Amino acid sequence: MSTLETLKFVSVTKPTKLPAVVQRRNKLSDKLWEQIQLAEAKSAGTSYAPLKTKRLKDIEGNIKILEVPKRIKPWWFTAQNGKSCLVVRYGSKTLEISQGKSTIELDKPDELIHILEMIKTAVEAGELDAQIERAAGLLKEGFAK
Template identity: 50%
Template sequence: MSTLNALKLGTSKKPLHMPAIQVRRNKLSTKLWEQIQLAKSHISGEPFQVTRFRSVRDQATGLKKQVEMPKRIRPWWFISDTGKVCLNIRYGSQTLEISKGKPSVEVDNPNALIKALEIIKSAVEGGELDTQIEEASTHLRSRFTK
């Protein structure tokens, strides 16, 4: 028992369910990580590919099996008329407005794009875009009801 006395013991327990906003933050944070890696691969010229498992029915036996397939990742950035790189943050099929009436971030070059994505990712993880995420989530869910 004297060995355990060196530890600081507490009464907190792991929550059974994660709050919905935290799940949404994690989802957007993961997508932002994919966009950062995609932008880095475009700069370096190396391919970037995320794989996922998909259930496929085998034609010969008729049994389902898990197959690893590449995941298609579309870039969230585009080149504007002025030649600047513009970035839209997407939650599902919705474009998030970072500020009222301003859905895109303009940057000068691809290196600044990576920096902007990292800043937005840290803002999402810090909870600064919770209202925009909640609005987009509510709008997306409303289309599934009859």
């Protein structure tokens, strides 16, 4: 028996693009991963700044590609009562996770990473698809002017 005979061959075509719901889920999941990395770095006392490429033209017209740190804004803040709060964003819009409520209050600042991981799992499972769709619609309206 040859090695190739042990493999299972099928006739399948690769999809040209993912459905919009899956693309939006993946986008939010990636942003949540960045927030988790940022929160872990803050709790460890270090900084997290991934690099992005930037194209610049010099005086002679030559294009140079530079790697610059990407600015990531934290989604959490300290409220007036002293407790930490977390807001989940899709683009520039805040997701309304519960009816009429978009902020998650944390009992301890140490739970931030755990809560972000829980939200990431919920997003990947499709539990927030309706909220993501609503936020994406609001973002589209802003570009239609």
